[in-house]
Amino acid sequence: MKMQNGSLEKLTAVGQHPISYLRELQRHHRKKIIGCFPMYVPEELIHAAGLQPAVLLVDTRMALDVAGMHVQTFFCGQIRALLELGLRNHIDFLEGVVFGDICEPVRLLGQIWRREKITPFTWSIRYPVTMNRRRSEEYLHLQFRQLQRGLEDLSGKKISQDEMKASIQLYNQVRKLLRDLYVLREQKPGLLSVVDFTRICTAAMSIPKEDFKPLAEGLLKTLELNKAPSLNSRPKVFVWGVCGPPPEEFLEMIEEEGGTVAMDDLYVGSRYFARDIQENNADPLATLAAFHFEQPPCVTRNRGVDTDFSRYLLERVERSHSRGVISVLHKYCDALGFEHPILSERLRSAGIPELCLELDQGAFTAEQTRTRVQAFLEMIGLECGHGK
Numbered sequence: 001m002k003m004q005n006g007s008l009e010k011l012t013a014v015g016q017h018p019i020s021y022l023r024e025l026q027r028h029h030r031k032k033i034i035g036c037f038p039m040y041v042p043e044e045l046i047h048a049a050g051l052q053p054a055v056l057l058v059d060t061r062m063a064l065d066v067a068g069m070h071v072q073t074f075f076c077g078q079i080r081a082l083l084e085l086g087l088r089n090h091i092d093f094l095e096g097v098v099f100g101d102i103c104e105p106v107r108l109l110g111q112i113w114r115r116e117k118i119t120p121f122t123w124s125i126r127y128p129v130t131m132n133r134r135r136s137e138e139y140l141h142l143q144f145r146q147l148q149r150g151l152e153d154l155s156g157k158k159i160s161q162d163e164m165k166a167s168i169q170l171y172n173q174v175r176k177l178l179r180d181l182y183v184l185r186e187q188k189p190g191l192l193s194v195v196d197f198t199r200i201c202t203a204a205m206s207i208p209k210e211d212f213k214p215l216a217e218g219l220l221k222t223l224e225l226n227k228a229p230s231l232n233s234r235p236k237v238f239v240w241g242v243c244g245p246p247p248e249e250f251l252e253m254i255e256e257e258g259g260t261v262a263m264d265d266l267y268v269g270s271r272y273f274a275r276d277i278q279e280n281n282a283d284p285l286a287t288l289a290a291f292h293f294e295q296p297p298c299v300t301r302n303r304g305v306d307t308d309f310s311r312y313l314l315e316r317v318e319r320s321h322s323r324g325v326i327s328v329l330h331k332y333c334d335a336l337g338f339e340h341p342i343l344s345e346r347l348r349s350a351g352i353p354e355l356c357l358e359l360d361q362g363a364f365t366a367e368q369t370r371t372r373v374q375a376f377l378e379m380i381g382l383e384c385g386h387g388k
C-alpha cells in the first residue's frame with residue numbers, strides 16, 4: 001500500500017535524482033552550491049558561510065568514458081563515477097567541492113580535481129591519521145579553521161560565532177527528525193520502505209536544511225497517525241558498508257524477498273544523523289571539531305587498538321535483534337577490505353550468518369544478487385523458525 005503524502009513524494013523525488021535537483025536549485029535560486037564528498041565534511045561550516053552544502057551521491061554504475069584517463073581501474077566506483085561526472089561537466093553548476101581525505105583515493109581525487117580545475121573552489125581537509133590523541137584533535141581544529149578562512153574568502157564574508165551556532169542548531173534539528181523517522185521505521189517497518197527511507201536521507205543531504213525541515217515534520221506527523229502492516233514475522237537483517245548508498249534495486253530486493261532491514265551502519269543511513277553537535281558552546285568551531293573527532297568507530301579512521309570497529313558493529317547487530325548481516329562492500333576499497341575479514345570472523349564466532357555483496361563499478365547483476373538474497377533470507381528465516 002503506497003501512502004499518499006505530499007512531503008514523502010517531494011522528498012523521495014529529490015532522493016531519486018539528487019544531482020538533477022541540485023542543478024535546478026542552482027538555476028532557479030542562484031545558490032552557490034558546495035559539493036561535499038562523502039563522508040565527514042563539516043556541512044555546518046559551509047552553511048554558516050551562506051553557501052549551500054550538498055553531499056555528492058552519485059550512481060556508481062554509470063558508464064565511464066574519460067575517468068579512466070586519470071585513475072586506474074582499481075579505484076573504487078565512488079571515486080571513478082564522481083570524476084567522470086566532473087570531467088564531463090555534468091556537475092559544472094557547483095561552485096566548489098570539499099573533500100575530507102577519508103582514504104588515499106580521495107586524497108588523489110582532490111589533487112586531480114584541483115589540477116583539472118573542475119570546480120572554481122576545491123578544498124581538501126587533512127584528517128589526522130590517528131584519532132586518539134589530544135594533539136590530533138587540535139590539528140583537526142586547525143584544519144577546520146583553515147577551511148573557515150577558505151570559505152570566507154569564497155563567500156566574501158566573515159562567519160560570525162552566532163551564524164555558526166545557528167547552523168549547528170538547524171543541522172541538529174534535521175538530525176533529530178531523521179532519527180525520529182528512523183526509530184518509527186524500526187518500530188513499524190511496514191510504514192516506510194527501506195528505499196524510501198534511503199531516498200529521504202539522500203534528500204536531507206541535498207535540499208537546503210531550511211526546506212527539508214518542514215517537509216520532514218509533515219511526513220513524521222502523517223506517519224505517526226498511520227497504521228503500519230505488521231512485518232514482525234519477517235527475518236530482520238542489518239546492512240552495513242559503503243560510503244555511498246547501496247543500489248536501490250538491492251535494498252528493494254530485501255523487502256520483496258520477504259526480509260526487513262532492522263538497522264544499518266551506512267553513511268546514507270544512520271551514520272549521518274546518529275549524534276548531535278553540542279550547542280551554545282562559546283567556541284562553536286571547537287565543538288564542530290570535537291564532534292568529528294569523536295565519531296563512532298569507522299573503517300576509515302584509525303582510533304588506536306582500543307577501538308574495535310567489528311566489536312562496535314557486532315554490538316549494534318545484537319541490539320537490533322537482526323538474524324543476519326549484509327555487508328555491502330566496494331571493490332577496491334581498502335578500508336572496507338581490511339576490516340571485513342575481522343568482522344566476518346567475529347560474526348561467525350557469534351553464530352550470525354552473513355551475506356557479502358561486493359560492488360564493482362558498473363557491474364550489478366540483479367538476478368544473480370536476487371538469488372543470493374533469496375537464499376540468505378530463506379536460511380535465516382528457517383533458522384529463526386519463520387517462513388517467508
Ligand code: SF4
Pocket residue numbers: 076077078079102103104105106242243244300330332333334335336
Ligand atoms: S568506498 Fe572506500 S575507497 Fe572508495 S571513497 Fe569510500 S572509503 Fe574511499
